[in-house]
Amino acid sequence: MPxxxxxxxxxxxxxxxxxxxxxRIAAEGNDIYGEARLVDAIAPRHARILDAGCGQGRIGGYLAERGHDVVGVDLDPLLIDIARHRYPEASWKVADLAERIDVEPGFQVGVCAGNVLTFLAPAERPLALKHLYEVMAPGSRLLVGFGAGRGYPFPAFLEHAEAAGFEVSQQFSSWDLEPMKPNAGFLVAELRK
Structure with a gap:
């Protein structure tokens, strides 16, 4: 995977x-906010939420519009510019998850959706999880989701998450909480600090 x-x-x-x-997907009438609705459901009202690998702000923007204090980080400056323009009520920063994330720590909830971790080099993935752990608050939850066959086997991810300090509390095969099954094509993991 490049x-x-x-x-x-x-x-x-x-x-x-x-x-x-x-x-285009949204204009065709498709739902593009499933991950954000799940995060909103588990977050306390007005929670401090990290959108890690936020892209153009699809998830974080939805959450900010619902009153959460959202900080989105992404290594792509163009996507961060789009997020800033579309969702000015949130904070958006250019940041590489494989490097220390320059944000105030203490996030109550985090989300890392859209195959973000699979777009990092294999050696960068454990570092990214370590850096995410560092900015999450004690007792917080981080939801991470990505597809199978993208060069990051689920067992390796779970091992890296635990090595970073997270407890893997739940695993699902979709953002709508379908139970995890052998040979699932997707993983959504709830990591707790």
């Missing part, structure tokens, strides 16, 4: 195409 940096280096239009794709 990293996001490799993809955007090869195709400078990739980030805009990615944002446009989500706009």
């Amino acid at each position: 990293t996001w940096k490799e993809i955007t280096t090869r195709n400078p239009d990739h980030s805009q195409n990615y944002a446009d794709r989500w706009d």
